[in-house]
Amino acid sequence: MIETRLLSTDELLRSLVDEVTEIRVRENAALQMIAELDRRGAASELGYRNLPQVLRHVVRWDLHVATRWIDTAALLTSEITPTGSELAPVLPLTAQAVAEGALSVEHIAAVAAVMKTVPAEHEATVVGYARTFEPRTVRTLGGKLAYSLYQDDPEPREPDPTPPPANEHSMQWKNGRLEIRAKLDKVTGAKYEALLDPLAKPRPDTGEGPDPRTRSRREGDALAELIELMLRADQLPEHGGEPVTMTVTLRYEDLVKQVGEAMLDTGEHLPADQVRRVACDAGIIPAVLGGEGQPLDIGRKTRSFPARIRRALVLRDRGCAFPGCDRPPRHCDGHHVRHWADGGDTSVDNAVLLCRAHHTLIHQSKWEVRMINGIPTFYPPAWLDPQQRPRRNLINTA
Incomplete structure (x- = not known):
């Protein structure tokens, strides 16, 4: 038994990660047992209607929880055919990650949901999301992956298309x-x-407490x-x-040809023909993007971020740049990668959009952000990842 009071905070967090990993390994062992019970027809053998009813009594699970574990076990275990041949699991790479203790039952459900929308060869990508992010973000990134795979497919045509919903x-x-x-x-x-x-x-605190x-x-x-x-x-x-400005990102060629879709700064996609309509009564602000979509530096050395620089940050980051965050630009502040007081200039190459929560986190924790090839790149604390491998926000990428 570890004497937790004697550990430093970093050691305590690392121990927690190890403990949760071990819990997930034991959960995988339980899933294998459940799959075997299902395979041998244990419910009928014991006189029960189905296996969820058995688990309800054995481990006191609600029926919907028991059903979820049974369905999860079926995705991760191999099948034996009547001839004795062994079939690979439905999600073999996921099963491998679960056996390592890298994924929770909730992660497995998120991966399974995404894999219903993308081809099987993309399981490694989706499992990679699950090894890095929480289940909610796995679903979000999975949705982006599915969209990227099928965005060029022709839209289905209905005999009598219904008009778009009116305001x-x-x-x-x-x-x-x-x-x-x-x-x-x-x-x-x-x-x-x-x-x-x-x-x-919220109104600023005037000494009488928060709003x-x-x-x-x-x-x-x-x-x-x-x-x-x-x-x-x-x-x-x-x-x-x-x-007030609404940012729409679209390739110029697509705007001219009225093909493809643009992206609003909320993450919603908008057909190119609607963008052209918006452009009829809106000012157009051209921006030259680099090879990886980074706007050219248009800054000047001031502490606060001028509107021109913020506009460029919105084009590049499309919202909070912290890995896994989906907060839109209007909820974000500009952050100096190298602090202004330490000689850092106020420019696109020294700035990143962060929501209030992650702006505070960067200032108060051991997370670090650096600009790599003009793109904000984040490095986690050692307790979270001993190798401190770089991470980017995949949600806001095009």
């Missing part, structure tokens, strides 16, 4: 208050979010303020020091 808005007065409901298309919804979000930020308002209250107050701003007509909220 809807309803208002009704109740007890002296106006209740508003709306359903907006992607473009309009992105514009609405961009207008409302800067006004809905006590709930998110819904802050957004309600923001909508009221937006109405007042629109009535004054010449005043609009700002994002990062510039008037």
Whole structure:
């Protein structure tokens, strides 16, 4: 038994990782036992209707939990045919990672869900996601992988295609208050979010404590303020020091030919023909991108990030650059990779977009960020990865 009080924090975290790895190895042993019970028809032998009912009594699992473990076991164990031949598991690479203690039952479910949408030869890629990220991010990256594989496929044609959903808005007065409901298309919804979000930020602490308002209250107050701003007509909220801006990234050739899809800074995809429509009544800000999609340096040496630099960071990072984070640009701050006080300049090559949580983490922890070939690259603490292998945010890549 380890005397935890005698360990340093890094040693304690490393011990926790080792302990969880061992737990996952034991979970794999349990999955193998469950698969064998299922294979030999233990439920019928014991007089039960099915195996979940057996596990309900043996290990006191709820039926849905027992069913999940049985389904998971079936993905990871080999099958024996009536002739005695052994068939490989449905997810052989996943089974190998589970045996090493690298994946949890929740990870296996995420990998299995992704593998239903991509060809089997991509299992190594998906397992790689699971070895690095939590199950939620595995599903997100799996969705991006599936999209990248099939984005060039022709869209299915229906005999009578239905028109895109129209914007809807309803208002009704109740007890002296106006209740508003709306359903907006992607473009309009992105514009609405961009207008409302800067006004809905928590108020700064003035010494009386943090802003006590709930998110819904802050957004309600923001909508009221937006109405007042629109009535004054010449005043609009700002994002990062510039008037409200919606960023759309698209290859110029695709814009001209009206093919392919663009990406909003929310991560949503937008057909090129809709981008052309938006461009009809919007200012176009050209940006020259490098070979890996990094904007050219347009900065100057100031402490705060000018609007031009923030715009370039949005083009490059598309949101928080921390590995696995999906926060959009409007929730992010500019961070000096080399601190401004230490002589770091305010330029694209010395900046990265980070959400508030990861901005704080970078300043207060042993995580490091460096610019490698113009791209933000993160290095985890030794307790998380003794080899401190570099990581990037795969969610926000094109």
